[in-house]
Amino acid sequence: MTNRIRNHPVLAVPTRETISFTWHGRLLTGFAGDTVTSALVAAGIDCFGRHSKDGSPESLFCANGQCSACLVMADDVPVKGCMTPLKQGMNLSPVNDLPSLPRDDSPPQFAELPVRDVGVLIIGGGPAGMAAAIELGSTGVETLLVDDKNMLGGKLVLQTHKFFGSEEDSRAGMRGYQIAKIMEAEVAALPSVDVCLDTTAVAVYSDGVVGLVTGGGLPGHSRYHQVRPRRLLVATGARERMLAFPGNTLPGVFGAGAFQTLVNRDLVLCSRRLLVVGAGNVGLIAAYHALQAGVEVAAVVEFAPNVGGYAVHADKLRRLDVPILTRHTILKAVGNGHVEQATIGAVDEEGAVIPGSEQEWAVDTVLIAVGLNRVDEFYHKAQEAGIPVYSAGDAAEIAEASAAMIDGRLAGQTIAAALQHGSAPSSSSDWISKLAVLRSKPGPTHAQSPPAQKALxxxxxxxxxxxxxxxxxxxxxxxxxxxxxxxxxxxxxxxxxxxxxxxxxxxxxxxxxxxxxxxxxxxxxxxxxxxxxxxxxxxxxxxxxxxxxxxxxxxxxxxxxxxxxxxxxxxxxxxxxxxxxxxxxxxxxxxxxxMTSPAAAIAAAVAAAAQTIICRCERVTETEIRDAIRAGVRDLNQLKALTRTGMGSCGGKTCRPLLEDILRQEGVPPTDFTPLTERPLFVEVSLGALAGEKKVRS
Ligand code: SF4
Ligand code: SF4
Ligand code: FES
Structure with a gap:
């Protein structure tokens, strides 16, 4: 357990029970409460297998169950390491090539799969979902709140910084993880709100039923159940955008949220020196969180001409000598089995890399913070199925968590009013204006002048x-x-x-x-x-x-x-x-x-370029995709059949935004291509769980 954070200026480092597990036959230890991924990274292991197509190393990217890069074998069953709790005696091994399933000839037994009727089902227990549950519960509406983690809070639990907004409406000045605890206690005190943790919504069916799997990350312990809600609230948050550049699947290239999960939630020191790509609030905050954890930040690069996040976040970094390079982008990441170096370059007004501007930075980690995509597939499927459906928080519009709390509150009020055949409460218009302000972009920056010197x-x-x-x-x-x-x-x-x-x-x-x-x-x-x-x-x-x-x-x-x-x-x-x-x-x-603040080091060597991967599940390169588009492919389903893009275990959730970007870059407007057809299941689920298999593996 070498890569652990032992001191943190904001977070308490708890004493936890030590548990043993094996990796590829090697005895290791982790802590109770670790996920498989956090325990492995803490033990210095971040190559979780080799891809079946090209043998390249597989590692984590989102640490949020959205991609499937961290697939490992746990007691002979393939699981997503970031969603699977570490257990005493667990046997973990890498997935080299395609995962093999355990031989099991015993006849399965199936249980009845009853459908539970509920007033409101909320998918997602982050700031929006909890705020909505509090509103619904305070008016006595029967509510089921499900979340795929083993605690409520969503992104709040990763946020060690103090919140903006106002004290009255969004608990400004408190830290995200503190707000999560308070809201969790408020939810627990509401008798009409039932909370189901470790529960993933996997499908919305045309008969208005939502399929849920509880314990999905734990081999042999999945339980599939079905719910028919009168109202559905999708508060599923957002997933991180991947970025196309050579070397983007090397271990050490993470989403910024994955980094915050490891460092702030799991107290795992997964880097010593990193480069952040993207100077929106997510990238700037992640860079500051890195410094708080004792990780050196080589630089933050931003493609746009200006910093997109709040100036106060950028200024905090500049005061600590962290360069923020606007009109720069990452060109490639290279390393032998892990990121060892990143090359960045300046871009001109058209976004083209300026020849000769390349710089090589010695880093072990590249954090991708180039934006988020809404997790909204449940919303669209529910609309198709005719379920009265609402969305709130990042699933509705990407913004700060303070906005998500207000949006969730509004959604809760709206649903309660709809169920009680009333109109929206009179306070709603006030909350709608507050929400618009919290979602707004920063305004102009004023000049600083000396104080008037009237006061001592x-x-x-x-x-x-x-x-x-x-x-x-x-x-x-x-x-x-x-x-x-x-x-x-x-x-x-x-x-x-x-x-x-x-x-x-x-x-x-x-x-x-x-x-x-x-x-x-x-x-x-x-x-x-x-x-x-x-x-x-x-x-x-x-x-x-x-x-x-x-x-x-x-x-x-x-x-x-x-x-x-x-x-x-x-x-x-x-x-x-x-x-x-x-x-x-x-x-x-x-x-x-x-005085000892380390200056940014510049590495000398340049390693060979790697291929740019667009579909990381199936290792499909940008070249293969562009070739197909240039050959006339306009249907992403055809592209999938030709190249396997989007056919991987994440269900296309990771590569779809990049595919759409490439189509636009190739001059194909959204109206001229057919999007990927949604799969009936949005999340991997075993056939046994889906059929209500009663048997529990020993
Ligand atoms: S100084 Fe600015 S960032 Fe700080 S509390 Fe006041 S308004 Fe917020
Ligand atoms: S009294 Fe002075 S230091 Fe205290 S909060 Fe007011 S302005 Fe700030
Ligand atoms: S990245 Fe998962 S299917 Fe393409």
Whole structure:
């Protein structure tokens, strides 16, 4: 168990029971609560087999049950490692070539498969699903909430950062995993809400029945059951987009969400140095989470001319000397069985790579954060089947989790009203406007100017972009902070300059770590500046010299720490660090980095290019697909028959968006091609489970 996180500035590292398992006959240990994938990666194993087509290594990509890259044999049964809990004595082995099934000649026994009628079925127990269940449960509507993980929370449990939005509506200032715990307790307290964990929705049938499999990840323990809901809410979230580049299936190329699952949920240190592709909020936050876990971030590259995520997230990285390279893209990843190097290049205004701009970076991991796709196939099938169906959260529109909570709440209200033959409650229009604001893109960025210097103590707001966030206003006991125009998207400012009592609440609550406090009461010319800090800080002591930087990481000088303030009970894990700085730079100081901050290393060697894989399940290359399209193929089902693209065990969920991108790039508009036909089952399920087989394997 070498790759474990033992200290984390935000997360507690629990003591867990050690359990033994074997990998390919080798005795290893993991922890109770691990998935098979997390235990293997913690043990230093991330090649889970060899693909049957080309013998290339298979590893994980999504860690969320959406692709099937992490297929392994567990006690002779092929399972997705990321969805299968590790058990004492489990025998794990790689899938080399095609998986073989255990010989079993005993006659199967089948059980009746009753259909359970429920008022509302919610698929997905993330922020939207839980919020909807709370609304429905609070009005007594019979609700079944199912989730494919062994805990509620969805992406909230991966989110160690504080939330934006407002305290009142989206618990701004709290961390995602804390919000998940609170909502889970609220759901548990509602008698009309039944929760089924470790339960995957696998199909929506034309007779209005939804098929569910419980215990799907555990060999021999799957139970298939059927539900007929009066209303269906699809809150299934989103899946990560893969990116087409040579080397994109090498072990070490993950989705950003997979990385957050390993690092933040499972406390597995799966990288030492990584490159992030994509500077939206997901990529920027994942990069910061990496730094918190002690992983070096070589750079964040972004194809677009501008950072897509919030400026406060980007600024946090810049202050720590992480380069954010816009108009850059990844060209390839290479390595011997694992990523060892990534090549990036600059792109011009047309998106073409500029010759000679290539740079090679020595990294062991490439995080793909180029966007998400809605998991909405259940929604469309339910519509076809005539089931009254709703969607909420990322399954409806990709946005922040704070928006998903409000969307779920709205969906719950709408469904409750529909079932009770009423109209939507009057508060709905207010919530609809709030949802629109939370889903909006960041607005313009304002210039930063020195404070008016009227007060001897005052917060400085290094938050200059219009984003939906305002907990700095609501936590101030003096009511001294406001946002421009009193809008949640307005930039904050000190509304009553003489009122600040230096309580530091605003500094601690800010999710962007974008507020400092400048206190000139004891020395006007050398004020004390307090800055928030959420990275490992065991080496920081009083008198440690660090590089103080401005909002975007420009160095202001080397200064010693004069005081370290522990996190408060209300805002755990946000430490405060104080400096005494000359007055002219005090208002500019926004953070610091240690003197030993490693500079980005540039590797020398260039390895041979690998093929660009589009369909990772079937190892179909971009060239094969483009050739078929250029030969006139316009039906993705025909493309599937010709090349096997989309025929793999993920059911085409991973490659379909890339296929559609390639068609567009080849000049084929969406109206001119036939999409892949949805399979009747969206998730792998054994025939025995589907038939209600009673036998449990020993
Ligand atoms: S430090 Fe306290 S009193 Fe001063 S503005 Fe911030 S929250 Fe208000
Ligand atoms: S300064 Fe205020 S508005 Fe800006 S990120 Fe921090 S809490 Fe949100
Ligand atoms: S990537 Fe799974 S079927 Fe293509």
């Amino acid at each position: 103590v005052e917060p400085v707001f290094h938050c200059l972009e219009e984003i939906p966030c305002n907990p700095c206003t609501s936590v101030c006991p003096e009511g001294a902070v406001a946002t421009e125009g009193d809008l949640i998207t307005g930039v904050p400012y000190l509304f009553k300059p003489e009122s600040c009592k230096a309580c530091l609440n605003c500094v601690r609550v800010c999710p962007g770590l974008a507020i400092t406090l400048v206190d000139s009461r004891t020395d006007y010319h050398h004020p004390t500046v307090t800055v928030p800090y959420e990275l490992p800080h065991t080496e920081l002591t009083i008198d440690t010299e660090v590089i103080v930087v401005d909002r975007q990481g420009e160095e202001l000088g080397v200064y010693p720490i004069i005081k370290l303030l522990k996190p408060s009970r209300a805002y755990p894990a946000t430490a405060l660090v104080q400096f005494r700085l000359p007055r002219d730079i005090a208002w500019r100081a926004a953070g610091f980095r240690p």
